Amino acid sequence: MTDLGAVPSSSSKTLLVLGSTGKLGRLLRACLATSPELLADWQVVWGGRKADTGVDWVYSEGPPPKADAVLALWGVVPGKGDLADNITLAHRAVEIAQVSGAARVLHCSSSAVYGPAREATEGGALAPVNAYGVAKIEMEQSLFSDDSGQSPEPKSAVLRLANVVGADSLFRAIQSGLPVTLDAFDIGQSPIRSYATATVIWYAVAGLLTANALPGIVNVAASNPVAMHELLEAAECPFVWRPAPETAVAEVSMSMARLRRLTGQTLVVPPQEMIAEWRRLTEAPA
Template sequence: MAAALMFGGATGRVGHLLRRAWSVTAADRPLWCARTAAPGIDLVWDMTTPPPAFPAAGGAAGVCLAGVTPGRGDLAANVTLALAAHRAASEWGLSHLFVVSTSAIYGATERDPVSEDTAPRPVNPYANAKHKMEQALLAQAAEADPPVTVLRLGNVAGASQPFLNAIEGEALRLDRFGDGHGPSRSYIGPLGLARVLNALTGHAFAGHRLPDVLNVAAPQPAEMAAVLAALETSWEFTPAGPDAVQFLHLDTTRLEAICPGAAGHGTAEALVAELRSVPRSAP
């Protein structure tokens, strides 16, 4: 039996990248569930209907990747999807459910990273929707199994900016702030994310107690300018507007204690090297 089930979003931007990355790690292949059929998908479920029977998942730890991002639908559906995932996890007999949230719920941070104990300060509709999702999900999990861990995911190399603009060949401009520098973010590479999810689901499958909330990123943040330099992409600065966010840095002490080293280092060069090592298509 697989120790992990990845579902709801397995064919989305992060899910597709993750499936490609997983194929080159030493980790056991998880079960993959998606809302639409695709090669390599083990179960199709659209998350709007009652979940189908799926005895193969019994005892596994689940990771719900599903979510609605800006411009791709009703952001309020993030709550609906997360609660549907938890109900399915209960019916399938999953040992634990990990649900992907976003580091954006912290709003802008200072240069010093923020821990999971930092109060969320969502500053845009997407972050606010994800914050509401977290609250509703944890409340439901307090009343019914399985237990839940919310994963506040940092920027994923290859599925976030500035990687997407660079990959698509678009003209790039970075905000320049008062100190002369551009934006800086906590990133995680695709291989690092696969290793982290493999480690976390393994801990859950083994019955280990896990926290309600985890920041997920490499320990070291990277400036977007350094990322673009590593990608050998041209860009230029533009003055930062009043709502621009310079720092979004995550404290990953809690994650490193559970799966030390799995997330990688997070330097721009390491992130680009990870991305280039991933196959162009999922197996």
């Protein structure tokens, strides 16, 4: 990684992670196994729907363990169920946090809430172009809709995750071994996206766990947006161009100013390092 220092340590506490057997969960498990200093002095309890390698707690087998914070990775993605269930899962995470005694619960949202955007900020306009983005907005709003005037417990924060290196459709295409077809825009560029590595996500989580004041929403990605062809070149993956259709989105990038303040790091990760980390984690046991 580039310009990433050590995460400030906290007192020994427990983080309960929900959804640890999904694609993102497995990447984060592998990352923390190889770099435990990313979450210094925190014990992690991995939760899953069923017993699996590395799973410490199965949802159906009794109450959750005691925890100081909960990280909810679970969610419904397009084609994998009813997107409205994202609201149900978010509130279930809050309920689990309450039972476990956790003071904070971190939820995963998506850059899809922004739609086409350049350097989108957490307080900026939301213009999703698909049902997934709409569903994530509705999930976020449901978490912060308490108008009773009382401070809810536990406190919730939302991580708006960028495309995750190793977990989005581009990486499925890379793993297929076939040439990837890329949209070419009039500016002579492939689609530009903010990308988050597993390491950057852990820096965001660590920052939220130790922050004195918990921000409601934080964009999570490397500071530098990346053109997709740059990732393919770094992976030595062949690709071919096609004219971008009218429905194609040229750029979805997010401002990382809030995340940089939270972590105290620049979080710059060149494409070559993104690919190197992904390959390293894919080969590592979760």
